[in-house]
Amino acid sequence: DAKTTQPPSMDCAExxxxxxxCNHSTISGNEYVYWYRQIHSQGPQYIIHGLKNNETNEMxxxxxxxxxxxxxxxxxxxxxxxxxxxxxxxxxxxxxxxADGLTFGKGTHLIIQP
Amino acid sequence: xxxxxxxxxxxxxxxxxxxxxxxxxxxxxxxxYWYRQDPGQGLRLIYYSQIVNDFQKGDIAEGYSVSxxxxxxxxxxxxxxxxxxxxxxxxxxTRTSGGAGGELFFGEGSRLTVL
Numbered sequence: 725d726a727k728t729t730q731p732p733s734m735d736c737a738e739x740x741x742x743x744x745x746c747n748h749s750t751i752s753g754n755e756y757v758y759w760y761r762q763i764h765s766q767g768p769q770y771i772i773h774g775l776k777n778n779e780t781n782e783m784x785x786x787x788x789x790x791x792x793x794x795x796x797x798x799x800x801x802x803x804x805x806x807x808x809x810x811x812x813x814x815x816x817x818x819x820x821x822x823a824d825g826l827t828f829g830k831g832t833h834l835i836i837q838p
Numbered sequence: 839x840x841x842x843x844x845x846x847x848x849x850x851x852x853x854x855x856x857x858x859x860x861x862x863x864x865x866x867x868x869x870x871y872w873y874r875q876d877p878g879q880g881l882r883l884i885y886y887s888q889i890v891n892d893f894q895k896g897d898i899a900e901g902y903s904v905s906x907x908x909x910x911x912x913x914x915x916x917x918x919x920x921x922x923x924x925x926x927x928x929x930x931x932t933r934t935s936g937g938a939g940g941e942l943f944f945g946e947g948s949r950l951t952v953l
Contacts, residue, residue: 758941767842767928767944768881811880826871826942827897828881 727751728812733833742799744832746812749793754816757788759797761808762831768811771797807836840865844929844945851916851923852953859914859948861929870912871942873928874898881928887912888934916950924952 729747736742748757756775760768772779772786774795779786785798799806811831842863851857861870869888873881883896887906901920906912912931916923926949930942 760942765926765947765949767844767930767946768942770941770943773941826886827883828873830878830880 727814728829730810730812730829730832732830733835735835735837736799736802738804738836738838739801742802742806742834742836744797744799744810744812744834745794746797747794748812748814751792751814752816755814756816757786757792757795758813758815759784759786760811760813760828761806762811763808768828771810802834802836804836804838807834809833842929842931842943842945844927844948846948847946849948849950850953851950854918856915856917857923857950859916859927859929859950861912861914861945862910863912863929863931863943864910865931865933865943866909867931867943868909868934869932870906871930871932872896872902872904872912872914873930875926875928875947884914884927923950925950 756773758773759771762768771783772781774786774788776788788795809831811828845860871886872884874884875881882898884898884902885893885896885904887893890906890909893904893906901917903915926947928947929945932942
């Protein structure tokens with residue numbers, strides 16, 4: 725079973741910040757939170773990952789709660805091209821294999837409205 | 839540019855036929871993975887390999903086979919034993935040591951349709 729829980733869908737107005745939540749209450753101390761997104765009929769694309777500190781890159785920001793049981797991916801100024809399915813997974817860094825932690829749930833279908 | 843190449847992008851086969859999907863990466867990654875995705879569903883792990891000449895079953899390995907004779911290549915065979923082979927197949931790879939990252943890199947996928 726997936727180790728994360730995400731809402732199945734969300735809407736956001738173009739130009740506004742999109743905040744995508746993820747619950748991972750059973751996360752282990754050595755597991756990172758990774759976010760990917762998948763545009764229809766394409767391979768998923770890596771967005772960002774973090775352990776416990778907040779992270780920011782050119783695509784998004786990742787906010788992880790102090791207890792690490794949940795996180796939020798923030799797209800600061802959503803555009804129509806950000807419409808995609810967003811997946812949150814947890815896995816230990818350098819865990820080269822194992823089904824555990826490398827199974828993607830259904831994710832959140834983010835729809836950006838014009 | 840470095841990346842993962844999957845081929846063919848679209849494939850049709852008749853029932854009872856085996857088909858092999860190609861996955862090649864030039865990222866020098868040790869670990870490679872095969873996922874299956876059905877409409878409206880997440881990704882389910884079929885097989886993975888952490889090193890050449892070694893691979894393990896994922897959650898839904900029945901009806902599939904793989905080989906890892908070279909670091910760059912991880913082909914997936916969908917056999918006639920797979921009951922519902924029509925799906926979107928994704929290959930991915932990642933490093934397993936050193937430095938920052940650890941993210942999975944995905945190919946663009948192969949869509950298999952059984953007629």
